[in-house]
Amino acid sequence: MPVNDPVVAEQTPAADHTIDQCWDRYSEEEHGVWNTLYDRQMKVLKGRAAPEHFKGLELLNLNDGGIPDFRKVNEKLYALTGWQVVTVHGLIPNDVFFNHLANRRFVSGRFIRDADKLDYLPEPDIFHDVFGHVPLLTLPAFADYMQAYGQGGEKAMKVxxxxxxxxxxxxxxxxxxxxxxxxxxxxxxxxxxxxxxxxxxxxxxxxxxxxxxxxxxxxxxxxxxxxxxxxxxxxxxxxxxxxxxxxxxxxxxxxxxxxxxxxxxxxxxxxxxxxxxxxxxxxxxxxx
Ligand code: PHE
Ligand code: FE
Structure with missing residues (x-):
């Protein structure tokens, strides 16, 4: 569990390992890290990322200024493909992860990396989870793939x-x-x-x-x-x-x-x- 996020540390996760994003409690600095990373990636991804990625970022309005509020993202995402983003502490057990995917829930961390360590990531943060993963969940074929993967995980565990x-x-x-x-x-x-x-x-x-x-x-x-x-x-x-x-x-x-x-x-x-x-x-x- 990331020690640098007290809003994560103080919460007791639900049975499905989810916690509240507590979006209102992100600091200006944390929002600033999102903006910096977003701008930096958009420059390097031009001509490199798949068009569906840019389209997804736009559809979900992930450049609204600062860390996205999952309540807003989910409204749009759910309407498009029936997916939702939920917050978890950090790494979760395989069966819990598969179960979320099989039910069209993508799990994301809450914390964002430190401003002075933009390239150092001991475990996935909200920038990786949301900027990286969530845009493609707006694409029906990929949304279906992710759900099928979750179902496949439950099956693979048995063998x-x-x-x-x-x-x-x-x-x-x-x-x-x-x-x-x-x-x-x-x-x-x-x-x-x-x-x-x-x-x-x-x-x-x-x-x-x-x-x-x-x-x-x-x-x-x-x-x-x-x-x-x-x-x-x-x-x-x-x-x-x-x-x-x-x-x-x-x-x-x-x-x-x-x-x-x-x-x-x-x-x-x-x-x-x-x-x-x-x-x-x-x-x-x-x-x-
Ligand atoms: N079809 C796979 C199975 O039989 C499940 C799966 C689907 C795995 C999509 C990965 C991606 O186990
Ligand atoms: Fe990832």
């Missing part, structure tokens, strides 16, 4: 395959790229909310860029605390939906149980490769 399913989330929801007529773009929230990775993932020589492949992704390790070594690219949100929600993962999980994992940097003969990375960034030691 002890959470790690494999988490990789799918990681390489799509957090770090996904998409081909558009204007070029390759970012839709993953982990990238969209990061100034440096926004450039690295698209223009960097270091990482691989490979076409989306469900089973391959479910076998691939990822970097938890540094830039990814591989990014997976979809052609459309419909492709993502069709190759996941419309597929029964049961037999895939069975198959995967006997198979070894791939390293985060690996390129396979079966991959449709857009760019084979030099991995020079990771080889030099990554973030230090």
């Amino acid at each position: 002890d395959m959470i790690e494999n399913l988490t990789r799918l989330y990681w390489y799509t929801v957090e770090f996904g790229l998409i081909n558009t007529p204007e070029g390759r773009r970012i839709y993953g929230a982990g990238i969209v909310s990061s100034q440096s990775e926004s450039r690295f993932c698209l223009e960097g020589r270091s990482p691989n860029r490979i076409h989306f492949d469900l089973e391959r992704i479910m076998r691939t390790d990822y970097r938890y605390d540094d830039f990814q070594q591989t990014y997976f690219v979809i052609d459309s949100y419909e492709e993502l939906m069709e190759s996941t929600a419309n597929v029964d993962f049961g037999p895939i999980y069975e198959r995967l149980k006997g198979l070894p994992d791939y390293k985060a940097s690996e390129v396979l003969p079966s991959d449709k490769v857009y760019h084979e990375g030099t991995q020079e960034y990771a080889k030099a030691g990554g973030l230090e």
Whole structure:
């Protein structure tokens, strides 16, 4: 739990782990951090983020001045796709997370990073959660994908395959790229909310860029605390939906149980490769 947010610390969460956002209690400084990050990201995301991301930011009016008030965001979001944003303490158990998604509730932290540490994030803050994730929830195909993922999580828990399913989330929801007529773009929230990775993932020589492949992704390790070594690219949100929600993962999980994992940097003969990375960034030691 973030120690720097007393409004979080003083609350006892409900059974579903939610707390109140207490929007009226954000300080001017906290609102200022949102504005700074928002402006900074809009500059770097121009020509890099997927058009649906910008559209979502606009539809939800996430640039209203300061940290968004979930009461206002939810009015708009619910009308569009039936989704809502709820506040939680911090990291929550998998089953609680899946249950929220399956019921079209996206969980967000309340706290925002410190003004003097804009690039340092020990755990996801409200800027990552809201600026990064929530805009795409205005898009019906993606909204459906997220709900299906939540339902899939409940199923994966029963057969002890959470790690494999988490990789799918990681390489799509957090770090996904998409081909558009204007070029390759970012839709993953982990990238969209990061100034440096926004450039690295698209223009960097270091990482691989490979076409989306469900089973391959479910076998691939990822970097938890540094830039990814591989990014997976979809052609459309419909492709993502069709190759996941419309597929029964049961037999895939069975198959995967006997198979070894791939390293985060690996390129396979079966991959449709857009760019084979030099991995020079990771080889030099990554973030230090
Ligand atoms: N179809 C998957 C299953 O059978 C569930 C799922 C849907 C997982 C969408 C991820 C994304 O388990
Ligand atoms: Fe996230």
